[in-house]
Amino acid sequence: MIDESHDPRTNLLLAALPDAEWLRWQSQIEAVDMPLGQVLCESGRTLSHVYFPTTAIVSLLYVMENGASAEIAVVGNEGIVGISLFMGGESTTSRTVVQSAGQGFRLKAKVMKDEFDRAGPVLHLLLRYTQALITQMSQTAVCNRHHSLDQQLCRWLLLSLDRLQGDELNMTQELIANMLGVRREGVTESALNLQRAGLIRYARGHIKILDREGLEQRSCECYEVVREEYRRLLPSTPAR
Amino acid sequence: MIDESHDPRTNLLLAALPDAEWLRWQSQIEAVDMPLGQVLCESGRTLSHVYFPTTAIVSLLYVMENGASAEIAVVGNEGIVGISLFMGGESTTSRTVVQSAGQGFRLKAKVMKDEFDRAGPVLHLLLRYTQALITQMSQTAVCNRHHSLDQQLCRWLLLSLDRLQGDELNMTQELIANMLGVRREGVTESALNLQRAGLIRYARGHIKILDREGLEQRSCECYEVVREEYRRLLPSTPAR
DNA sequence: GCCGATACGTGCGTCAGCGCACAGACGCGG
DNA sequence: CCGCGTCTGTGCGCTGACGCACGTATCGGC
Numbered sequence: 161m162i163d164e165s166h167d168p169r170t171n172l173l174l175a176a177l178p179d180a181e182w183l184r185w186q187s188q189i190e191a192v193d194m195p196l197g198q199v200l201c202e203s204g205r206t207l208s209h210v211y212f213p214t215t216a217i218v219s220l221l222y223v224m225e226n227g228a229s230a231e232i233a234v235v236g237n238e239g240i241v242g243i244s245l246f247m248g249g250e251s252t253t254s255r256t257v258v259q260s261a262g263q264g265f266r267l268k269a270k271v272m273k274d275e276f277d278r279a280g281p282v283l284h285l286l287l288r289y290t291q292a293l294i295t296q297m298s299q300t301a302v303c304n305r306h307h308s309l310d311q312q313l314c315r316w317l318l319l320s321l322d323r324l325q326g327d328e329l330n331m332t333q334e335l336i337a338n339m340l341g342v343r344r345e346g347v348t349e350s351a352l353n354l355q356r357a358g359l360i361r362y363a364r365g366h367i368k369i370l371d372r373e374g375l376e377q378r379s380c381e382c383y384e385v386v387r388e389e390y391r392r393l394l395p396s397t398p399a400r
Numbered sequence: 401m402i403d404e405s406h407d408p409r410t411n412l413l414l415a416a417l418p419d420a421e422w423l424r425w426q427s428q429i430e431a432v433d434m435p436l437g438q439v440l441c442e443s444g445r446t447l448s449h450v451y452f453p454t455t456a457i458v459s460l461l462y463v464m465e466n467g468a469s470a471e472i473a474v475v476g477n478e479g480i481v482g483i484s485l486f487m488g489g490e491s492t493t494s495r496t497v498v499q500s501a502g503q504g505f506r507l508k509a510k511v512m513k514d515e516f517d518r519a520g521p522v523l524h525l526l527l528r529y530t531q532a533l534i535t536q537m538s539q540t541a542v543c544n545r546h547h548s549l550d551q552q553l554c555r556w557l558l559l560s561l562d563r564l565q566g567d568e569l570n571m572t573q574e575l576i577a578n579m580l581g582v583r584r585e586g587v588t589e590s591a592l593n594l595q596r597a598g599l600i601r602y603a604r605g606h607i608k609i610l611d612r613e614g615l616e617q618r619s620c621e622c623y624e625v626v627r628e629e630y631r632r633l634l635p636s637t638p639a640r
Numbered sequence: 641g642c643c644g645a646t647a648c649g650t651g652c653g654t655c656a657g658c659g660c661a662c663a664g665a666c667g668c669g670g
Numbered sequence: 671c672c673g674c675g676t677c678t679g680t681g682c683g684c685t686g687a688c689g690c691a692c693g694t695a696t697c698g699g700c
């Protein structure tokens with residue numbers, strides 16, 4: 161069941177499991193492909209599994225009545241998708257969708273709940289992760305209120321980058337616009353700014369980061385705050 | 401220690417405790433006054449207590465480097481202040497401040513943690529509350545992105561109203577502006593709109609709600625979503 | 641090597657919210 | 671009842687983002 165070329169413990173939560181739990185989980189865990197755009201869970205629906213992305217990135221996206229949307233938070237190899245399962249609510253008001261194709265692992269809902277209810281290290285690990293996620297959501301709220309699109313785009317690129325290996329993203333501006341909850345044209349303009357400044361280069365849905373330092377400079381404080389909080393709360397953070 | 405005229409179980413989480421836990425807590429719980437503007441916990445600091453507001457309202461406020469601020473969520477008699485204590489992070493990136501003066505109860509951090517770690521009904525109750533709070537934060541992010549100040553003001557008034565008894569608020573427009581993360585003049589204008597429409601009446605920091613129906617109509621969907629989620633996740637919600 | 645689909649660029653009028661500056665208006669203490 | 675501080679109203683120029691419309695470039699497939 162476990163593919164050699166694809167180590168579950170690339171996911172940092174899985175990596176942080178004590179040996180005892182890891183042994184139990186190994187037989188239950190299942191590798192999955194996560195293609196771009198896949199909806200893991202529709203808003204208001206109950207999850208069948210929790211997901212541990214390894215190379216994929218997942219967005220928590222709120223879709224409004226009129227169709228407009230906004231990303232609430234993003235989950236990569238540092239986290240888990242489906243916290244509502246152990247938080248007790250079963251469902252969320254947001255949609256869970258794969259923002260960057262890749263792989264991950266999943267665990268049946270029932271198994272996850274049982275593990276959580278052992279009230280041991282798994283519980284504490286997951287709750288600390290949840291708090292980090294809460295910080296990310298808070299910061300998203302603040303950022304939406306106060307920062308320019310340029311700054312937000314930087315933050316978003318950096319958050320995505322931290323959850324991938326390498327310095328490239330596959331993302332159309334249209335998609336980014338959906339995530340940020342802004343116009344596609346706005347993203348075009350901001351991306352142009354960044355490109356002109358020599359920070360990124362892109363073409364047809366492929367973005368290459370040229371100057372990460374520069375992006376961090378140009379980003380709002382939100383990125384650093386979130387990153388620092390993940391570092392503080394979790395065993396280790398995605399490689400820079 | 402317990403003041404007759406002030407029933408702890410006005411707080412809905414306390415009210416939802418099973419008898420066994422309630423008996424244990426009764427001797428530990430302490431009544432506190434919560435004056436307007438009191439900072440229960442500064443961002444990044446560790447809480448000494450968790451708070452259960454009864455008649456007070458508390459805001460989770462993020463204050464940026466440049467001094468601008470934005471409310472992340474609001475907690476009243478339906479909730480608890482200090483979730484980071486049991487989530488495991490000890491501190492939050494946001495400041496906790498009393499937005500509407502009133503009373504509440506508190507419990508020492510250590511006691512709270514021990515109770516949580518019993519991994520019984522208290523844990524599940526608090527986690528469900530936390531998920532409701534997460535929904536509120538998400539919705540704040542979305543609302544900040546997409547909705548007009550008029551709509552947001554309605555949402556904010558309604559959320560506050562749900563956490564108080566009666567139909568009056570004591571709140572200057574300046575304060576509301578800080579919470580919403582907008583200009584004071586903007587609030588003046590929106591408040592005027594609502595007043596002209598006959599929905600509210602106010603003067604010098606005192607707001608009276610005249611037409612709650614109307615406020616709900618004029619509000620964005622965010623209010624209803626949050627309220628519905630609180631209803632779904634928690635034993636009972638603040639009286640309407 | 642052409643064609644359609646997809647991705648990106650640009651221009652233009654509009655508007656909500658910002659920053660600033662200042663003017664009434666109410667209310668409390670001396 | 672006078673005066674000062676607080677709260678609220680208003681005007682004005684500015685800017686970032688919006689909605690819409692259309693132009694251009696690049697890719698993949700037949």
